Amino acid sequence: MKDQGGTTGEAAGPALTDVLDGIPAGILVVDRRGNIIAINNLLAEWLGIDAREARGRHFRELPCEKGDGGQNNPLLLTLKTGQEFNCVKHTSRFSVSIRALRNARGEITGAMAVFQDTGYCRELEQAVIKAERLAILGQLCAITMHEIKNPLAAVRGYLQLFKKELRDSPRAGRVDTMLAAVDRINTIITDFLRLARPAVPRRKSCSLPAVIESAIKLIEGEAKHRGIRVAFSCEGELSAVMLDEEQFHQVLLNVFKNACEAMPDGGEITVRAVAEPDTALFRIEVEDTGPGMAEDLCRRAFEPFITTKENGTGLGLYISRLIVKNHGGDMKIENNPNRGCKVVIFLPQANSLVDQGLA
Incomplete structure (x- = not known):
């Protein structure tokens, strides 16, 4: 900021403007005469003005300053005396902290006001x-x-x-x-x-294909009873993965059970385990040939208590995702209306877990 003997400070440069716009508060910077040097976009949006048009004008022209205290205006007093203020402005919508700006000699060269939306607070x-x-x-x-x-x-x-x-x-x-x-x-x-009380996972080195195959065996009986074929394949080098095997079985069984229940008249469940070398992740896909999900339900599938089942609690997918996240991974659902759903589970490979300090 350039200000010698009361001349109007230069407008804020692009770099400073970017910095101010990244602050989650309203920022107003004025020179010693009260002319606006910088105002960030958030404060301009709150006040309903254009930030570019406001720069260079006197701060008393801002909607939050009109009719505010005459010579006793806190920002004017700060420019004159250097006194700091914490006050409420604009029909109590904002709390404002005002501080003087000084040069190397300690002389007042301007002031900065930081606005907080009290409603948001x-x-x-x-x-x-x-x-x-x-x-x-x-x-x-x-x-x-x-x-x-x-x-x-x-x-x-x-x-x-x-x-x-x-x-x-x-x-x-x-x-x-x-x-x-x-x-x-x-x-x-x-x-x-x-x-x-989500349990802390007790991880150990496991073979991912073996874990998936053991979970498939547990639902094979129900799948055959419903006329559902289960196909499992692996792609890439599926090295060891750090898992709490019991917890991850719970995740897989919940996903498999949902897929079976989506196909009461039979169908197919395709399970794929894929190693992604570029992301250091394992990707597990469970895809069914059921009717798919309604889009609004698909968006909320991982929220608690969301269910279409008559006797469901709506906690299965929510808890499953918690377990996967506790393993450093994530889950998502890809919906194909009238063509089924695909649940995708991402898990970090064992070496990436060590890098994250989770193993």
């Missing part, structure tokens, strides 16, 4: 409070669910004994219905506990 504060309350609620839910799960195990045990006693009775079917209901409750509780 209040929203952020409310969001933090809400998050803290939800965290406490989550802990209480986890404790409650755990306490319910213990007596539920006893109920299931006695129902199984009761079923043996009624082996040849027509009432045995009613016990099966009760057992199914208990299992349903247990599944919901387990999902909520995983949501509230």
Whole structure:
């Protein structure tokens, strides 16, 4: 900034303008006479003006300064005395911090005002409070669910004994219905506990093809019953991967189960494991030949409690993605309406995990 003996400072250069536009606050810089040297785009947007047209004009022409205090205007006082101010402006929308700018001799050459949108700050504060309350609620839910799960195990045990006693009775079917209901409750509780207390993965070096093949074997029976063929192939050099095998089985089984349920009249599930040397990632694709998903549902598929299943909790994909992210990877869904869905899982290769300090 050039300012000698009260001359108007030069307009901010392109580099300074880029810096100011990258700051998540409104910035106003004036010379000693109060003429605007720089105003970033965020403040200009808040005030409904053009930043380029504002430069060179007096700051009192800005909408937030009109009729503000005459000679007692905080920015004018800062230019005269060097006093710092923290105040509220423009019908309390902004909180403003004003500081003097000085040269090497300590002389005042201008001032800078930093504007914060108080509405946004209040929203952020409310969001933090809400998050803290939800965290406490989550802990209480986890404790409650755990306490319910213990007596539920006893109920299931006695129902199984009761079923043996009624082996040849027509009432045995009613016990099966009760057992199914208990299992349903247990599944919901387990999902909520995983949501509230996601387990830290216990990684070990695994063969990715072997892990996938073992998960496929677990759903082969259901797939055959539904008339679904499962095909698995590998591409590239699939070296070792660091996985919590039990957790990753849960992810694969959830994805496989969703694919099976999308094809009640039969179809095909294609599973591919691909090594991507350029990205140091493994890519696992699970593609079905079902009807696909509605676009709005596809966009929200990884949100909690989103489901189209009559008895679904809507937590399966959400928890699966949490597990994958805890392994340093990610998940996405590619939707082909009327032609099926493809779930893609990305996992870092073992050497890249070491580089990230996650192994």
